[in-house]
Amino acid sequence: MRSLRYEPELLDFSSNDYLCLNRDGSHSELLNSLICETGVESNVTVGSTGSRLIRGHWPSFENAEEEFNRWARTPDSLLFQSGYNANVGALSALTGPGDLVFCDRLCHASLLDGIRLSGAQKIYFKHNDLNHLESLLATKSTRRRKWILSESVFSMDGDVPDLKGLLDLCRRYQATLYLDEAHALGFFGSEESPGAGLLASRRAELGDDVFDHAIISAPLGKAPGVMGAFVAGDKLLKDYLINRARSFVFSTAQPPILAAMIGAIIRRFRNHEYDHRMASLRKNVSYIKSLIAELHLVSPSDSAIVPIVLGETDKCLQVSEHLKNHGMDVRAIRPPTVPEGSSRLRITIHSCHSQSELDRLMELIQPFASV
């Protein structure tokens, strides 16, 4: 049985607040200033009052979409209420019976549920194994469309795919990549697009035609610290989703004040106001990875998600409990969320963790390292 826990007294090594924008009050201060600036204007209400197609459409939504397009350098985008809604709505609208959808084995449930609703055929490839993917693309044929589903940072392993390799396969086999950037926002980026995700970080090497072959989904509940998700791609995509994505059409739009907040957060990313947080996060990730390596433990991570794979479920639960007893919140992730035999401690690193907190965490894990 799963159960809900509220334990704010434990040191947070499990939330997605990678840049501490919630923990240190930065977002509360931003929200307060937005309310002071805009609260008297009638176009930034709390409730949207409807689906965006029926009176629930407000200027702050389009402003947020334009901010996102400038940040991630995408041709156009549509804002959904959450990442789950975005993936289910977009994928069930874009794919359909007869389509072949090649999914990385570790893709998030929201991507898989979107395909399930669409009636397309789902074909799994081994995690991040492009040779396996190519053998499947070469042998499975359809008269309809081919799609590849992957993530920029995988939520349980924290590793990244070979993005250029995926796009090359798309070009070679006339497939379209649907890439979920949830855990890459606020970690990967470039000087022009700070924190805007993996695709933005590799833009120069991926070619100008990247959005002829790729659609990105950008959920905002992780490092950006809010809620909502953009689905972005070529110019036609937005109109298509407005008309066909059922989670968009048949659901109340999120609060316009939240969309205003999303726009303001993106502006802060674009103005390099979060650069120091991203630098601290990367420093902390390198530091903990060095401590993990010293203990000869295994972590596949390339991001703020740093799992330690212990294998046995009982051992993971025991370590998680031990950490809790010492004031630390690290969750044990076990099957069926991860494959049998790969139970792990899923540690998320934040920009505001101190070196001594990271040292203490690993000291507490150390006795279990070789047992």
Ligand SMILES: Cc1ncc(COP(=O)(O)O)c(C=O)c1O
């Ligand atoms: C990779 C990935 N995609 C999508 C989602 C769903 O996003 P949201 O929490 O905004 O619904 C999550 C959240 O767990 C995720 O990890």
